[in-house]
Amino acid sequence: MKTTQRLIFIFVIFLILGCDEDIIGTQSDDGHGQVYGSIHGIVTDYNSDDLLQGILVNWVSNGVADTTFTDENGYYSITDLIPGDYNLIFSGEDTTLAVQYAVIEEEKIVINKLKDLVAPGDYDNHPIGNYYIEVVKDVQMYSMNSSATGYVYLEVDAEETIVGNSVTVIAEYDETLNIKPSQYTATTDALGNYTFSNIPAADGVTFKPVQFTDDDYTFEAEVLPTKDLVPGVEVMVDHITMDQKIASEAVLLSNNFENNDFQIGADPTGTFNEAIDWEDYNFVMNFISTSEDYEISWTNGSKTFTIYPDEDLTLEKDYMINISGSTVAGEEINESYTFKTQNKIKEISSSLETYDDSGPLIGKTDAISWIFSESLATTKFTFNVHEQGCNDADYSNQNTCLCGDSSDNGGVNGQWNGTNEECYNGAFTGHQWRWSLKDGNNVDNEEDCNITVTQWNDDAEQNLTLCFAATVNSTTNTVTLPAPTISDNYWGRKLVDNGNGTTITYEDITVHYKYVSTLATYDEAEATVTICIEECDE
16 A cells, blocks of 8 residues: 655745655744644545445544544545544545445544744754644555455364364455454354455455364364455455364453553453463462552463453553463463553643743743643642741631731721631732632632642742642543733732832743543642743743
């Protein structure tokens, strides 16, 4: 299958990276170094080269699944993609040919991040602007209208060969074809005949029987035939002869964990071709996990095992299953299977990213937004945030701590109104404290808060940590912290008395954010970032 990938981005990058014939460039006159990606191409029939119309194209962007269809020229186009890896799934029926096609999955189509596009050290000479990356991915599909048939025989010895009844045969497609699924199965009848119908018409299909055991012997095939399959034609496959094996080697035929994307709420399970003698005193099986507390059951005639951990597995962690012993037929088994659980939620990008790698930089009234790798389940987390001075032994109670004592206000102690959340009769009369406070028992009051911002507070004359509200759509992975709307609350605003009057400066702020994804209630993303306001310090 022939594919072409072409990256299109700005002309300056073309000069930096060299004269690659697949790279050209464009640039807008505005923006601040944002990356916009697109993927497009032509979809054709592998055997006839017909342009396929009405093929469904699926992908996921910003945590949301989306679709498009090929037009009458077999053309599809996907735009407005953020940097990252994309898997495209092509499926469906050509609307003009009325032919069903096998699912094709094109994996890891890359839209590069900004830092991967500009050579290190060249930012000072690089113009500001948006970057547009174009990836061309042409796809060939295989019609689901081919058939294949053949016979399986079992060779007991040099003098006796019998038909293979109830033997499972697999039609396997080369993984480079990207056909999903890549295997189809059929079972032989009393004459040893198997037939595949309505399977993909592709070249180099391998036909292999699964190791087979009857009441007396175990058989496996050493020579596996391959055939090119043709649309609308039943192809005759060469006969398959399976040789007798005195003791069959244990082979793990199927499992749900070796794809390195194991779902953490599932139970690892696998099926062998042979019955395992797990009740023998020499048999050992263990599952290396966090707590190592689990149960194992064997079913399907002692061929299938299932492991039941006492708790869900951990995200993005390696696990190992060790099995040592023998099959019921006496063949030794000593195997280890290592797999990884699904990835944690990750921050993909944010409005804090800068094209020149100088660090997070925002304006005093800019909104802050994040995009994560997974859809978010909630934006609520408990933070213990309290006014820092209220533990001071110089203050007799919370009222004077918040609102000042007699030494601050001409002999009058301050009072705190918890209903209105403001001070009265004190040095800070009328002031509203908007963060969590120590209660009367000196215990933190808790707030549901997913974002805290630490910045200068002129009333308290110190940096304070406040809880900020953010907006999130539960079906997406994008979160936005709204921009300040009142001048007194501009990011990093600080009043400075320079002796001739008050001036305003803008100090760095610190943003701490924490989110949970829909993968699992405990899959969290958390980070703290210091942000420059208006201008970063040299």
